[in-house]
Amino acid sequence: MAFSQNMLIPSFLDVAANQFKVDENGKKVPQSRKLIALSEMDVTRDVLDFMFILKSDVDPKDIKYKLEIKDWGMRSMSVHVNFTDPLQISAGLKPDEVLIKIKNKQLFYSLDSNRPLMADKIYI
Secondary structure, three states, X not given: OEOOOOEEOOOOOOOHHHOEEEXXXXXXXXXXXXXXXXXHOOHHHHOEEEEXXXXXXXXXXXXXXXXXXXXXXXXXXXXXEEEOOHHHOOOOOOOOEEEEEEOOHHHOEEOOOOEXXXXXXXXX
C-alpha cells in the first residue's frame, strides 16, 4: 500500500537512520541493528489486521490467513497475505472487499503533517 505522505519508519525497524557511525580513524563502523526483523513481527496483534466484507456464501470463520510485512518504507508498505485456502476469497460473482484495521496509529506517523494517522480503518 502506498502512503500519500512521507511516514516515519518505526525506530525498531529503521536501521538505515543509524546504521553506521564514524570512528576516531574516520572509518564507518556498524552502530546499530534492527531490534526486530519484519518477519518476526506479529502483524495482526501489533500493527494491522484485515476484516473481510464477503460478497459470497463463504463463512467468514473459514477464512484463515497470516499477514507478513515484507517492506516498510517512508512512502509505502508491502504486506504479504498468506491464505490457508485462497479459493475461498472472492468465490462469488462479485469480488470481496477488505477493511484494514490499524492496531496502533502511532506506528503510522506523518513527517509532513507531524501527526499520527487519523483513521483507524482503511478500505481497500
